[in-house]
Amino acid sequence: MHLSFGATIGIIGGGQLGRMLAMAAARLGLKTCILEPGEDCPAAQVASIHLNFAYDDHAGLKKLAELSDVITYEFENVPVDSARFLEQHSRLYPPSKALEISQDRVTEKEFLFRCGAKTARYHKVGNPIDLDAALLDFGGQGILKTRRLGYDGKGQVLFDGNNNPDNGTTFSRLGGVGCVLEELISFECEISIIAARGIDGTFAAYDPAKNVHRDGILRTSTIPAGISAQITGEAVNITRTILNKLNYVGVIGVEFFVCEDGSLCVNEFAPRVHNSGHWTEAACTISQFEQHIRAIAGWPLGSTNRHSDCLMENIIGDETAGLELQSTNAPHLLHIYGKSEVREGRKMGHITRLTPTKG
Numbered sequence: 337m338h339l340s341f342g343a344t345i346g347i348i349g350g351g352q353l354g355r356m357l358a359m360a361a362a363r364l365g366l367k368t369c370i371l372e373p374g375e376d377c378p379a380a381q382v383a384s385i386h387l388n389f390a391y392d393d394h395a396g397l398k399k400l401a402e403l404s405d406v407i408t409y410e411f412e413n414v415p416v417d418s419a420r421f422l423e424q425h426s427r428l429y430p431p432s433k434a435l436e437i438s439q440d441r442v443t444e445k446e447f448l449f450r451c452g453a454k455t456a457r458y459h460k461v462g463n464p465i466d467l468d469a470a471l472l473d474f475g476g477q478g479i480l481k482t483r484r485l486g487y488d489g490k491g492q493v494l495f496d497g498n499n500n501p502d503n504g505t506t507f508s509r510l511g512g513v514g515c516v517l518e519e520l521i522s523f524e525c526e527i528s529i530i531a532a533r534g535i536d537g538t539f540a541a542y543d544p545a546k547n548v549h550r551d552g553i554l555r556t557s558t559i560p561a562g563i564s565a566q567i568t569g570e571a572v573n574i575t576r577t578i579l580n581k582l583n584y585v586g587v588i589g590v591e592f593f594v595c596e597d598g599s600l601c602v603n604e605f606a607p608r609v610h611n612s613g614h615w616t617e618a619a620c621t622i623s624q625f626e627q628h629i630r631a632i633a634g635w636p637l638g639s640t641n642r643h644s645d646c647l648m649e650n651i652i653g654d655e656t657a658g659l660e661l662q663s664t665n666a667p668h669l670l671h672i673y674g675k676s677e678v679r680e681g682r683k684m685g686h687i688t689r690l691t692p693t694k695g
């Protein structure tokens with residue numbers, strides 16, 4: 337199967353990732369239909385159709401299936417039941433299995449283990465007593481994370497061994513839901529691999545990005561990442577295994593810790609285009625967004641070659657206010673997401689600054 341020019345791609349979710357997917361689709365002569373509850377959203381501003389329905393409303397899902405030639409999603413918390421429903425009524429990529437596994441930190445880690453990848457050691461935590469025992473095992477240190485629904489560092493509490501919070505209070509502050517305590521990894525750096533798998537099983541990966549987070553939110557991605565060819569090769573191999581095991585179609589983002597002994601630990605993966613791949617729109621001919629559209633449309637994957645070195649910086653919260661639109665010869669690409677409301681910690685845009693490649 338491959339889509340013809342003029343076909344329609346359905347996208348579940350109306351945020352900035354949906355917006356950039358819709359823009360990439362438009363340049364390829366494809367229309368987009370966004371499923372997102374609410375009036376105004378970044379993706380609907382640039383798409384052909386906006387279906388204003390909840391993600392689990394079968395009337396909305398049926399409409400999406402009727403209007404779309406293929407359906408994808410831009411966030412990993414799409415209800416799995418909705419994804420399965422769409423698989424029965426239409427074509428959905430990436431497969432619902434990828435959502436099911438990545439939505440729970442325990443099933444995700446078990447899957448990664450089956451892929452031969454190392455993750456942080458962890459204990460399941462279902463109550464404050466579990467938390468006491470888990471902390472004891474990890475010498476009083478660790479990161480408590482909700483198993484489900486975390487993003488941008490939300491739903492996490494750090495135990496650094498010094499001013500540790502009270503375990504009972506901490507557990508209920510996270511909602512009293514199922515959690516994991518992860519061992520604190522003292523990493524050399526964090527990297528991510530953005531890669532794609534086509535309908536025919538072909539695979540293509542971009543160069544790794546070195547990522548810096550602050551308060552759990554991605555601040556910058558730097559490319560090249562400054563890691564060895566061997567570590568890059570290992571990270572790409574793990575990513576390829578994940579995609580093949582899931583019979584995946586589309587773009588994925590896999591986050592890694594490079595440990596101090598040079599070994600790799602997978603932090604998590606997101607079955608969608610990824611913030612640490614935004615630089616590809618400026619430094620590659622084919623961006624991660626176009627690559628995802630190509631993959632789910634059944635087209636051949638594009639080249640992942642990079643023509644420049646670059647630094648991508650996220651623009652967060654009220655940082656848009658201080659943004660100066662500079663006329664400068666230093667090449668940079670600005671992307672603003674069109675969100676009507678500024679909130680603390682909310683991703684509002686990003687800028688990618690290019691420099692010539694150093695050989």
Ligand code: ATP
Nearest residue numbers: 456479486487488489490518519520521549552603
């Ligand atoms: P997002 O979905 O936005 O990537 P998230 O809320 O799922 O984020 P994680 O990726 O689990 O959160 O963690 C956010 C950041 O916190 C990581 O990128 C890393 O910097 C730090 N972190 C998370 N887990 C660990 C760990 N076990 N050891 C050390 N640092 C960690």
Ligand code: MG
Nearest residue numbers: 488591603604
């Ligand atoms: Mg993460």
